[in-house]
Amino acid sequence: MNKLSQCYLCGAPIIDNFLTAYDRQFPRVEDYNYSKCRSCGLVFMNPLPLPEHLAGFYPGEYSPHQEKPGDMKRKSKRNIFSPHGSNRLLEVGCGIGSLLQRHNEIGWKVKGVEINPAACEICRARGLDVHCGTLLDAPLGDEKFDVIFFNHVIEHLLDPVAIFKKASELLAPEGRIILLTPNSGSMGFGRYRSAWYHLDAPRHIFIYGAGSLKGLCDRTGLKIAGIRTLPSTRIWLQSENIERMQGQTLANSLEERKKLIRSSADTKKKSHFFRLLMSPVCAISARLGAGENLRAELVKTK
Numbered sequence: 001m002n003k004l005s006q007c008y009l010c011g012a013p014i015i016d017n018f019l020t021a022y023d024r025q026f027p028r029v030e031d032y033n034y035s036k037c038r039s040c041g042l043v044f045m046n047p048l049p050l051p052e053h054l055a056g057f058y059p060g061e062y063s064p065h066q067e068k069p070g071d072m073k074r075k076s077k078r079n080i081f082s083p084h085g086s087n088r089l090l091e092v093g094c095g096i097g098s099l100l101q102r103h104n105e106i107g108w109k110v111k112g113v114e115i116n117p118a119a120c121e122i123c124r125a126r127g128l129d130v131h132c133g134t135l136l137d138a139p140l141g142d143e144k145f146d147v148i149f150f151n152h153v154i155e156h157l158l159d160p161v162a163i164f165k166k167a168s169e170l171l172a173p174e175g176r177i178i179l180l181t182p183n184s185g186s187m188g189f190g191r192y193r194s195a196w197y198h199l200d201a202p203r204h205i206f207i208y209g210a211g212s213l214k215g216l217c218d219r220t221g222l223k224i225a226g227i228r229t230l231p232s233t234r235i236w237l238q239s240e241n242i243e244r245m246q247g248q249t250l251a252n253s254l255e256e257r258k259k260l261i262r263s264s265a266d267t268k269k270k271s272h273f274f275r276l277l278m279s280p281v282c283a284i285s286a287r288l289g290a291g292e293n294l295r296a297e298l299v300k301t302k
């Protein structure tokens with residue numbers, strides 16, 4: 001695919017070689033260039049990956065596609081919405097279906113979309129109605145949903161404009177898209193750059209901020225009804241570990257990369273002190289719009 005010379009979303013000039021990133025989880029030889037829009041702030045992989053390369057970015061051991069003990073308990077504490085409207089909820093990129101199952105239990109009629117076949121199998125074993133594919137090929141007909149949830153999904157999408165147009169069509173009149181995604185304007189990204197845990201190259205193709213999310217809405221018949229940034233001392237600690245063990249520039253040979261990534265996995269620091277130290281800083285940064293994650297609610301433009 002050709003390299004873009006302007007912003008993927010708004011067409012404004014870009015900082016071409018904003019940073020070079022490496023896969024910090026699964027060793028591979030490729031380097032990935034990211035550009036940054038000078039206007040809306042979108043950070044994106046440039047050139048964009050080819051669609052046929054995406055599946056290779058997610059090895060079997062990619063954790064969101066695996067069943068883990070305690071998964072439900074951990075996730076059930078957050079991102080649970082109270083039933084309303086006609087109680088219809090769609091989760092795009094539902095992984096192994098923990099949140100869908102929880103919503104089902106509290107009265108939602110739930111559907112899911114998930115691209116990973118192994119994760120889909122787990123969903124089906126749980127009795128969940130999940131389409132294995134993308135939102136674009138999901139057989140949803142003229143169904144409408146009160147909530148369409150994207151939990152750390154949009155940063156992975158190669159075609160966010162098409163997906164959001166489709167999501168907009170699937171919203172009930174008072175329906176909302178609720179999404180969580182890494183924040184390109186975060187203090188952690190500014191500090192750790194290529195070693196920022198949330199960059200997660202090559203799986204994260206687009207890193208949005210408030211400005212670029214608005215750009216995405218402008219192109220897809222949506223508007224932002226609410227937006228805030230959330231702190232995460234966990235992302236700071238993970239980024240600190242990556243930088244400490246792997247450095248900003250990961251070694252060039254595959255063998256060296258394997259060794260570095262293995263050693264950082266072996267010596268993962270669980271520093272309560274670091275998280276305690278960072279806690280007030282993270283809380284203040286989130287209030288100022290520089291938290292590690294964005295949480296936004298989107299509605300259809302009337």
Ligand SMILES: [Zn+2]
Pocket residue numbers: 007008009010011012037038039040041042215
């Ligand atoms: Zn832009």
